[in-house]
Amino acid sequence: MAQLLPSVWRHIPERYSLLGSHCENCGKDYFPQRPICPTCRRKGKIVQKLMPREGKIFSHTLVHAAPAGFELEAPYHLAIVELKNGVHLLSQIVDSDSEAIQINSPVKMVFRKISEDGKQGAIAYGYKFKVVRNAAAASKPGKPVGKQSTSSKK
């Protein structure tokens, strides 16, 4: 993979932060990035735009015969994720129970190691997605544990 190092580096903004494209002429979002808008062609005005980090599972599969570099992770879940702006992308689904991985399950982006160039080479990081466990519980404030003291303030 050493010869692909420039490619890994070039994709960092996309893979770390979901930086995609937006056409200011027709309003469509694209991921991965595109140099021209396929709808508007020469009339299009492409700018960079961060994609939403939440979405839902559009379709999914379980990979048993993994490609080189992913053997240790097999079997793993792979899904087409539909982001909140309608953009589709392919991603591994991690940190989720198999039964929770269903079409329309809400997912959010997480940051993970994607691949590494052997033990000595560079590490490629990027996005994967996980099923949002319990949307309600995820915004619950903490409950104190144990008895709280009532010491007087100075």
Added chain:
Amino acid sequence: MNRSGIVGYGTSVPRMRIKVGEIAKVWGKDGERVSSGLGIIEKSVPALDEDSATLAVEAARVAVEAGKINPQKIGAVFVGSESKPYAVKPTATVVAQAVGASVHMTAADLEFACKAGTAAIQACMGMVASGMIEYGLAIGSDTAQGKPGDALEYSAGGGAAAYVIGKPAESIAVIEDTYSFTTDTPDFWRRQHEEFPEHGGRFTAEPAYFKHVVSATRGLLEKTGMKIGDFDFVVFHQPNGKFPGRAAKILGVPDEKIKQGLITPILGNTYSASSMVGLASVLDVAKAGERILMTSYGSGAGSDSFWFTVTDKIEEEGRRQPESVFEMLKDKVNVDYATYAKHRRKIKSL
């Protein structure tokens, strides 16, 4: 002292856990005895695709969001860790890029065994208070290593905590003061190119952990004129579930004041993140006006002690992390030793 404070905070922990009893079984030990001796029920297990950089990024993203800051205004990113994915190449640059920081900032990785994260807080405090930067990001993140069969294997876990340090007026907790106590004490180390750390067994207790934690805490009290009873919450570095309790006893802290920040029993020792995850758990519930004392410990050896006062900003919508530490720890899956050995690459061919 020009003050600074915690503007945002976030934590991140792996989803997999292994019970201490499951590890003990492999090495022919009595699991219940080991578990109760260490005060640890289970520890986190970072997956194959997790390392101290990914955990740091996840925690940092939560901290930046909870801080409600523009990441482009971050002037410094410091990551404290002793389990860096690269021996040479900073983790801090990965974090900076992933949180959307600008290129006009400084960054570095720090190492001081388990206290590099709190040293990062101190570095950010100085830079914010001097006006060098507007915000600093201080992170403690580790995927701790323990040699198979060694006592450390029962406790070495993974996790990260991130803190956005900024001006007191924007802070959910003001850092009133800090005091450090540092000596040259070789109680725990990992030599260059070695895979697993070594330690001095019982030597890691009295002349190492307790001497430094107690001295730094007493030093902070003396420097500030505070009494230990003035604090509502106390957080110590937690290499196991027992040491913080003993340190609390020596310093006259009742057990109920350390409970909220004692996470190691169900997470394991997250090294650079250890006391910082404990502090995050306290911030999950602390109310305006409450005082928090935190003392870290790093082998080698040193302790950083801090006094935080919680402000009313903590009550504002979305200023705490969205999921509390205890809530986050409920989402888990327990694995057996074989799965753990694979994910931690303890099998020779991996």
